[in-house]
Amino acid sequence: MIVGFTSTGEGWDAKIDPRFGRTEFILIYDEEKDELKAVDNREVSDMAHGVGPKTAQKIHELGVQVLITGNGPGGNAAEVLKNMNVKIYIKAGGMGIREAYGAYKANKLESIGG
Amino acid sequence: MRLAIASGKGGTGKTTLAVNLALKASGTMKTVLADLDVEEPNGSIFIGGETVDEKQVYRYTPAWNQKSCSLCGKCTSWCAYNALIKLGEIILVMPNLCHSCYACSELCPDGALPMEASPLGTIRHFSRGKLDFTESKLNIGLEQAAPLIKQSLNYLDENFKDHDLQILDSPPGTACSMMEAVRSADYVILVTEPTPFGLHDLKLAVETVRQLELPFAVVINRDGIGNDELDRYLKAEEIAVWARIPHQREIAELYSRGEILFDKVAAVDDALSDILQRLEGLS
Amino acid sequence: MKEIVILSGKGGTGKSSVCSALAHIKKDNILVADCDVDAADLHLIMAPENVPGVDFYSGIIAEIDAEKCIACGLCAQKCRFDAISLYEGKYRVEPLDCEGCAYCHYICPVEAIAIPQQNIGNYFQAESRLGFTLVHARLNIGAENSGKLVAKVKSIAKEQCKKEGKDFMLVDGSPGIGCPVISSLSGVDYVVLVTEATYSGLSDLERLWTLLDMFKLPGACIVNKADINPSVASEIRKFMQKKKIADLGDIPYSEDFPKAIAMGRTLIEENETRWRPVFEKIWKAIEEKI
Numbered sequence: 001m002i003v004g005f006t007s008t009g010e011g012w013d014a015k016i017d018p019r020f021g022r023t024e025f026i027l028i029y030d031e032e033k034d035e036l037k038a039v040d041n042r043e044v045s046d047m048a049h050g051v052g053p054k055t056a057q058k059i060h061e062l063g064v065q066v067l068i069t070g071n072g073p074g075g076n077a078a079e080v081l082k083n084m085n086v087k088i089y090i091k092a093g094g095m096g097i098r099e100a101y102g103a104y105k106a107n108k109l110e111s112i113g114g
Numbered sequence: 115m116r117l118a119i120a121s122g123k124g125g126t127g128k129t130t131l132a133v134n135l136a137l138k139a140s141g142t143m144k145t146v147l148a149d150l151d152v153e154e155p156n157g158s159i160f161i162g163g164e165t166v167d168e169k170q171v172y173r174y175t176p177a178w179n180q181k182s183c184s185l186c187g188k189c190t191s192w193c194a195y196n197a198l199i200k201l202g203e204i205i206l207v208m209p210n211l212c213h214s215c216y217a218c219s220e221l222c223p224d225g226a227l228p229m230e231a232s233p234l235g236t237i238r239h240f241s242r243g244k245l246d247f248t249e250s251k252l253n254i255g256l257e258q259a260a261p262l263i264k265q266s267l268n269y270l271d272e273n274f275k276d277h278d279l280q281i282l283d284s285p286p287g288t289a290c291s292m293m294e295a296v297r298s299a300d301y302v303i304l305v306t307e308p309t310p311f312g313l314h315d316l317k318l319a320v321e322t323v324r325q326l327e328l329p330f331a332v333v334i335n336r337d338g339i340g341n342d343e344l345d346r347y348l349k350a351e352e353i354a355v356w357a358r359i360p361h362q363r364e365i366a367e368l369y370s371r372g373e374i375l376f377d378k379v380a381a382v383d384d385a386l387s388d389i390l391q392r393l394e395g396l397s
Numbered sequence: 398m399k400e401i402v403i404l405s406g407k408g409g410t411g412k413s414s415v416c417s418a419l420a421h422i423k424k425d426n427i428l429v430a431d432c433d434v435d436a437a438d439l440h441l442i443m444a445p446e447n448v449p450g451v452d453f454y455s456g457i458i459a460e461i462d463a464e465k466c467i468a469c470g471l472c473a474q475k476c477r478f479d480a481i482s483l484y485e486g487k488y489r490v491e492p493l494d495c496e497g498c499a500y501c502h503y504i505c506p507v508e509a510i511a512i513p514q515q516n517i518g519n520y521f522q523a524e525s526r527l528g529f530t531l532v533h534a535r536l537n538i539g540a541e542n543s544g545k546l547v548a549k550v551k552s553i554a555k556e557q558c559k560k561e562g563k564d565f566m567l568v569d570g571s572p573g574i575g576c577p578v579i580s581s582l583s584g585v586d587y588v589v590l591v592t593e594a595t596y597s598g599l600s601d602l603e604r605l606w607t608l609l610d611m612f613k614l615p616g617a618c619i620v621n622k623a624d625i626n627p628s629v630a631s632e633i634r635k636f637m638q639k640k641k642i643a644d645l646g647d648i649p650y651s652e653d654f655p656k657a658i659a660m661g662r663t664l665i666e667e668n669e670t671r672w673r674p675v676f677e678k679i680w681k682a683i684e685e686k687i
Contacts, residue, residue: 018584022548048456048497048545050196050211057190057199071584075255075611076208080199083206093584122436124572125409129597153573154406154604156597194457194499215477215498254607257544257576286408286572287435293493293539309658311413311438318436322538339652340659363625366650370595370626 003029003104004064004086005097010038016100018070018093020077021045021052027097028062052077060084068092068100072112088112115397116280118299120323121306122315124286127335127359128305130369132283133160134376138386140245143278147245148270150295151285152235152252152259159372163242171250171265172231173258175209176219183226189218198227210256235262237269246274259291267298279393288322296323301396302330303356303389308340313347320353333389336361356392357385398558399586399687402432402568404578404609406601410593411621414654414664416569417442418676419683421663424527427565430554431533432547432581434518439569440533442661443525450519450535455545457497457512459490465509472501472510493539518546522553527663530557543571544580551581574608582609587687588616589645594623594630602633606640616642617686619679623647643686645679 006023007014017023022045029036039062044054056077059067067086070093072078081088089109092100103109119132129151136147149157176189176198183205190198190205197211198218209232219227235252250266252259263285270280284295296302302323306316316332323330332348337358348355359365360381368375376383403419405412417439420429431439459480461472466487473481473488480494481501490501492515502510520534532554536543551568558566568585571577582588588609592598602618609616618637623630630647637644657667664672 022552022583047196049194050208053199053206053208053211054196057201060201072613074579074583076210079208080201080206083201083204123408123438124436125407153575154601156407156600159596159600192499192503194497213496213498215496215500216475217498217500217503220475221500221503252575254574254604255611257579259575288538289435289536289543290539290541291575307655309655310441310661311658314438314441315436318538325538336655339655361655363650366622366625369597370593370622370629372596 001031002063002065003031003101004059004062004067005029005100006069007038007097012036012098014097016068016070016092016095016097020069020071020073021055023055026059026062028064029101050076053080056080056084059086066104068104068109070094115278115301115393116282116299117393118282118284118296118302120284120292120296120302120304120319121286122288122319123306123312126305126307126312128286129156129283130375131303131305131333131335132281133157134374134382135386135389136247136281137245137374138376139279139390140243144276145245145279145281146270146274146277147247147281147283148266149249149283150263150266151283152250152262152291153285155249155251157247157283158240158249160374161240161242161245161247163240163247165238166241167239169237169269171234171237171262173234173261174214174229175212175232176207176227177230178205178207179226179228182224184224186223189222189227192217192221213258214261234258237266239273246277259285260294263291263294288318293322293326296328297326299328302328304330304332305335306332306344307336308334308344310343312340313344317347320351331356331392333385334358357388359385398564398566400555400566400568400584401587401589401683401687402570402581402585403589403591404570404605405572405591406574406605407592407598408572410591410598411648411654412591413438413569414657415591415619415621416567418664418672419680420529420567421527421665422673422676422680423565424529426563427567428530428554428558428561428563429525430550430566430568431531432550432568432577433571434534434536434543434546434550434577435571437533437535440531442658442663443527443531444661445521445523445525445531448521448523450521452516453518453520453534453546453549454514455517456515456541457499458492458495458515459497459499459501460511460513461488461490462509462511463487465507467507469506471504471506475500475504496541517541520546520550520553522557530561532557544576547577547580548583551584574605578608582612582614585614587683588614589683590616590618590642591621592618592633593621594626594633596629599629599633599636603636606642615686617645617683618642619645619648621648622650625650645682648675
């Protein structure tokens with residue numbers, strides 16, 4: 001499974017960025033390979049319009065299957081995500097990445113849609 | 115004559131003035147009032163009246179035609195608003211983000227993005243006695259107030275061209291939607307109140323109408339609260355004050371019930387007479 | 398850190414007065430962001446220290462190079478916003494009309510149209526008279542994209558709030574239900590609505606709530622000028638019950654509101670014995686909810 005996180009930093013010790021579209025980084029954890037990599041999203045988060053859909057597109061391109069985030073995507077991004085095969089877990093805002101991953105594994109996060 | 119009633123700050127009494135002035139004016143001349151505060155229109159609360167016409171307003175946004183699309187993805191790089199997103203083998207259109215510039219549709223090498231109508235809001239035409247009244251309402255969740263205002267002004271041109279007086283109740287602020295409403299006017303009345311907030315926002319509104327090179331005057335509402343800073347500013351800038359509406363609790367109470375003021379409060383009726391006289395002097 | 402946004406739908410309901418009073422109550426543990434960027438007024442009460450503004454760029458605007466322009470007219474013909482017109486034999490962009498779509502930039506046969514970033518306003522971060530930090534902004538006249546400036550003010554405020562270790566960030570939002578309001582909602586923990594007991598207040602509250610509902614945000618409401626029309630006030634309360642909006646209580650019609658603004662004071666400074674208990678109670682109710 002490929003797990004994605006909206007994140008304020010680049011490693012396991014970073015925190016979940018509660019924002020979806022304007023998240024600074026997207027962290028990708030490949031469970032099979034046990035590999036964590038960071039994708040800089042600041043170019044997108046600085047755009048004037050439609051950052052939600054653009055971030056969603058990026059998440060799609062990165063092959064994310066499960067996304068852990070904070071507030072949940074706004075209307076436009078949600079529209080894009082509906083068309084993607086990704087399960088979204090919300091309300092992890094402020095948690096560390098490791099903590100959020102643990103919470104997801106323990107079924108303690110709220111899921112929406114998908 | 116097209117008169118825009120505007121204010122930098124919200125809640126200064128713009129709608130109150132527009133509604134009362136329009137109703138009073140309609141007694142002596144052919145008048146139409148257009149509520150262009152499309153995000154939060156309130157004129158109809160005071161005017162009511164019978165619905166004469168109701169019109170859905172549409173805007174045009176691209177619709178993806180899968181069959182003819184070669185998935186080159188160029189549209190997604192052209193769109194300045196990120197309203198087009200490519201997800202693998204599909205192109206998703208986000209109508210909420212689209213500004214209807216037509217670039218993607220007209221530049222698409224495959225002709226796979228024809229423009230289609232989608233709802234933007236409604237324009238309603240009411241009549242109360244001799245007054246014609248239009249209300250434009252933006253669909254909730256949409257962000258494009260300015261295009262709806264533009265279409266509402268077209269509606270006025272089409273239907274009320276021969277009216278002696280067209281009054282526009284503008285959206286508050288000085289951003290794009292206020293500009294769109296005000297710029298087509300022959301004259302602007304800025305409504306303010308004598309508080310530092312009122313003055314601060316009035317200065318912005320004055321800067322705006324001056325930039326648009328529109329003639330304007332000020333009406334002071336809630337005269338008597340606050341301080342004399344406003345008067346000093348108006349004097350220094352040589353801005354005409356057309357009327358003053360006193361601060362009275364009675365007015366606030368009538369307003370809260372959605373009632374018309376000028377037939378009940380003499381001070382309001384006097385202020386309106388002054389304004390109408392000034393308007394007459396212009397033409 | 399919790400982020401609370403204050404909204405009103407309708408202008409003039411007392412939103413900024415409520416905001417400054419609440420900020421005063423919590424002045425040692427708060428940061429305030431004025432996101433009513435179109436008509437930012439909080440700084441008039443908070444009197445922050447004078448700091449230079451930071452230019453803010455967002456979106457693009459077309460610019461035609463008259464040297465390169467061959468006056469073919471294609472741009473003017475294609476522009477859906479009527480932003481390009483002929484002026485002394487050359488085409489020119491009217492910046493107030495340009496929506497920054499860049500269509501003209503793509504089609505100009507001689508590449509005479511550039512699309513530079515547009516300066517849409519300034520933002521400021523300063524210490525207020527009451528000690529807490531105020532982040533505020535000024536949108537240029539007629540500028541679009543106020544949503545982006547709101548997002549910027551919020552992100553600066555949030556960072557600073559974290560740095561200062563404050564527990565609360567209070568956001569004064571714009572009136573209406575359009576782009577600056579939608580932008581002010583991102584990442585918010587709680588929404589406080591300030592309405593007034595008038596039919597306009599009720600109507601605007603209903604439209605605003607429909608928007609908030611789309612974002613599934615929890616909210617509570619204060620009815621200002623409640624005694625000006627008790628029957629509308631009770632209609633508002635019925636609406637709140639129906640929509641499960643928490644009731645933060647009523648505020649009676651009071652001349653203290655305009656008086657305090659006129660003097661550049663918070664309501665607490667205007668009449669401490671009268672207003673401190675009112676706003677302490679409101680704040681306590683908000684804190685319990687979040």
